Amino acid sequence: MLSETQAWQVLEGVPDPEIPVVSVVELGIVRELACGEDGLRVVVTPTYSGCPATEVIAESIRAALQAAGAGEVDIETRLDPAWTTDWIGETARDKLRAYGIAPPSGKAAVGGAQPIRFVAKAQTCPRCGSTDTERLSEFGATACKALYRCRACREPFEYFKPI
Incomplete structure (x- = not known):
């Protein structure tokens, strides 16, 4: 079983499928993480409700956490509040700029x-x-x-x- 700190570290390494220079955490897609006896629950908010990469992101998160020993991983997609670009951190903005x-x-x-x-x-x-x-x-x-x-x-x- 992973600790919450370890799980966040794993998620920092999960790249966004459309912009692989930033992680799903840096982009602000991962909203919450909760560790329980049954496994992990991760709350994600896609960049917009019709984002075609939503399922890929969820499966990438699940696979990375399970490969690190998390056990059962439940992914919840939450659309409210809606994701905004304000959730992109300054480091991620620098990475976007360097990526073009x-x-x-x-x-x-x-x-x-x-x-x-x-x-x-x-x-x-x-x-x-x-x-x-x-x-x-x-x-x-x-x-x-x-x-x-x-x-x-x-x-x-x-x-x-x-x-």
Whole structure:
């Protein structure tokens, strides 16, 4: 049986399937962990309710914990409160930037209130640091990212939208 500390250490090593440079803990997907006599219960909140990787994440968590000796692992998916990009830690934001994904800027909407913006804010290129960028598409490889291009270095990059 694993201790709670050991279980958290194992989860720190479980990569997000879509962005493997950050763990499911660093991304803020793992919300709770409880150790009991019957095994472990892990609460996860996917980045959005329709996330196609939700089952893969759950199975990766279960497999990693069981391989470390956890025994029975129960995964609970909790959608309330909804995941926000505010749950991404600063270390994970640095890792995203190094991987070529611009981390979210600003805060996510809280209680549905978010300022109205008539002009899109320029995103900083994760490769060269320029703010001379343009949005090519509201959606990147997944709905939680947008596709941008840097006018300075001409490289495309994804931007993790604040949600």
